[in-house]
Amino acid sequence: MDxxxxxxxxxxxxxxxxxxxTGGAETQPQSKYLMADHYWAMTxxxxxxIGCGNCVRAxxxxxxxxxxxxxxxxxxxxxxxxxxxHPDVDSPNGAFDGFKDKPxxxxxxxxxxxxxxxxCEHSPCVQVCPVGATFESPDGLVLVDKxxxxxxxxxxxxxxxxxxxxxxxxxxxxxxxxxxHRISQGETTACAENCxxxxxxxxxxxxxxxxxxxxxxxNSVQVLKPHMATGAKVYYKSLDRSVR
Amino acid sequence: xxxxxxxxRLAGLFAFGIVLFLLVRQQVMPAGFGKYGHFRPAAxxxxxxRPMTYAGRSTCEACHDDQLKVLQAGKHxxxxxxxxxxxxxxxAEDSSTIKxxxxxxxxxxPVCHETNSAKPKAFPQVVSAEHSGGEExxxxxxxxxxxxxx
Numbered sequence: 001m002d003x004x005x006x007x008x009x010x011x012x013x014x015x016x017x018x019x020x021x022t023g024g025a026e027t028q029p030q031s032k033y034l035m036a037d038h039y040w041a042m043t044x045x046x047x048x049x050i051g052c053g054n055c056v057r058a059x060x061x062x063x064x065x066x067x068x069x070x071x072x073x074x075x076x077x078x079x080x081x082x083x084x085x086h087p088d089v090d091s092p093n094g095a096f097d098g099f100k101d102k103p104x105x106x107x108x109x110x111x112x113x114x115x116x117x118x119x120c121e122h123s124p125c126v127q128v129c130p131v132g133a134t135f136e137s138p139d140g141l142v143l144v145d146k147x148x149x150x151x152x153x154x155x156x157x158x159x160x161x162x163x164x165x166x167x168x169x170x171x172x173x174x175x176x177x178x179x180x181h182r183i184s185q186g187e188t189t190a191c192a193e194n195c196x197x198x199x200x201x202x203x204x205x206x207x208x209x210x211x212x213x214x215x216x217x218x219n220s221v222q223v224l225k226p227h228m229a230t231g232a233k234v235y236y237k238s239l240d241r242s243v244r
Numbered sequence: 245x246x247x248x249x250x251x252x253r254l255a256g257l258f259a260f261g262i263v264l265f266l267l268v269r270q271q272v273m274p275a276g277f278g279k280y281g282h283f284r285p286a287a288x289x290x291x292x293x294r295p296m297t298y299a300g301r302s303t304c305e306a307c308h309d310d311q312l313k314v315l316q317a318g319k320h321x322x323x324x325x326x327x328x329x330x331x332x333x334x335x336a337e338d339s340s341t342i343k344x345x346x347x348x349x350x351x352x353x354p355v356c357h358e359t360n361s362a363k364p365k366a367f368p369q370v371v372s373a374e375h376s377g378g379e380e381x382x383x384x385x386x387x388x389x390x391x392x393x394x
Binding site: 033035047048049050051052053054058061062063076077078098099101102103104110111112132133135136137138143144145146147148177180181182184185187188190193194195196197198 | 281284287288294322324358360362363367
């Protein structure tokens, strides 16, 4: 009898405290934003991109991206007729200052490819994080918990798209958040907002009225490195097959 | 009966171990961990807490509807305001003291319209040195409705 009473006295406050910790946390923000209502993605129309670099500059301004690091960048592909597997790719300063014209050899196909985090559904970077600091949010974003990141760089080498960098000041990893602070308030991302030709569009796959559904239905759309089955959610229209 | 006492002691130890585990777990686990997945939900709020630098076109349109009408009549109808005018969230918050600086057209326009062989062929491009010789683009073109005016 004595034994059970002691257990009772120890267990009840412990259990109560435990319940309080797990159940009491308030995590939804003050606004009306509900994670369950959204599933974010991005569409990129290669036919529209003019390589002006507005997206790169806007991203750096909006997110305080340190000089020489990129959350988004633009690559110029020059694909000669043969061999197609080895296109000439350049991205001077991530296209922060745009592109100088380069005389193209006849028969060469040249175009711009904007790149950013693909916010993969089954992300390799999330799988390798030893401390759970990188995660997939319920609304389809791959985000970083900077208070828990150790800066071990596993995710940097795991990302097949090269979308992560180590913040030189904090020594923690950093990446595109798809402007979570903007899209959760009903705005579009900084890159899409500042794309003059509308090559980039933010897409909400859970919104039945979002034009992304028409876009995906009416166009032939590709993702980068589909063979890796990352579940990439940046959909490219008119992407050349030489793009990696 | 002697065996039962052994078992009871063992069970007691086991229960103590579980309670200890729960107490330690409660101390070291961040609040709400696991609510949405294998991460700390407060991290979501931390990412969302960032202030905006670009106000967004809809914010601009709320006040500048006169410019919007001109813009919508021309080829630049879908171009975002801040892609030319720069980040204006501060101006949107306090328009009386913070005034945007008008961009220099001879430097701004070539960012998009300078000839580049990798650009889509249908996109209007000029070699600005030959086209205007460094003169301000807006002497001939209205940036909001860019058809030449003379």
